[in-house]
Amino acid sequence: MTKNMIVTGLAVFVVAVLSPFWFNLVTTTQAAPEPELLGLAKEAKTCVLDKYDMRANHMSLLNEWRGAVVRNADRIYVAANGHSFNMSLSTGENSCLGCHEDKAKFCDACHTYTSVNPYCWECHINPKEIQ
Template identity: 70%
Template sequence: MSKNAIIAGLVVFVAAALFPFWFNIGGTNAAPEIELSEKAKAAKQCVLDKYDMRANHMSLLDEWRDSVVRDADRMYKSTNGKDFGMSLSTGENSCLGCHTDKAKFCDRCHTYASVTPYCWECHTDPKEVTQ
């Protein structure tokens, strides 16, 4: 092989390997803003602070599921001492009690992150119940 063919091959390889980075320069999408209901805004306090909830809600919900199913413990005491119902239902002091619109609150971020949670395989979407 000639020296020119090797160099040309390396240039093509580097260009192909770096193409996704060049293609996306300046084109990144910001994470979607969460729309809080009036009730959630008025509560001013969630189970955890918003950064912990964004990062760790899936772990928290898994812990809650295990606690409810295995130990029949349905109340969670947050770090501020407030009790929350460990439920995805629309109960007064539960997740969907404040965050009533699944499409605006849950689905928007899950779509952005390309995540398909399996919560709704067992739990009923609150909008499905009211229709």
């Protein structure tokens, strides 16, 4: 009787441990979307940070910018590479949407994939969406 319980316990343990591997064999996953670089972003070849830092840290950077603009009236950010950028989501020279013109293809694709609803657009208006 004890031998049967040990074997049953081991079988349950093995099934539980290997279940994630079996689950991955029968399901498919979708790769994260690659943001489309359009317009000036394709031509500029420079951004505030390199693309890997931007993907990982853009939300922190935007929060820092919000504090600098609202509390200190700082509107220009000088990147480590020496380039100056307007701390703005709006369209305009050297701003986020100035280079990344299509919010739907650049921002929304990744935010939808990751189920993130940033509150940026509660205050900021994308000029392309009003037209």
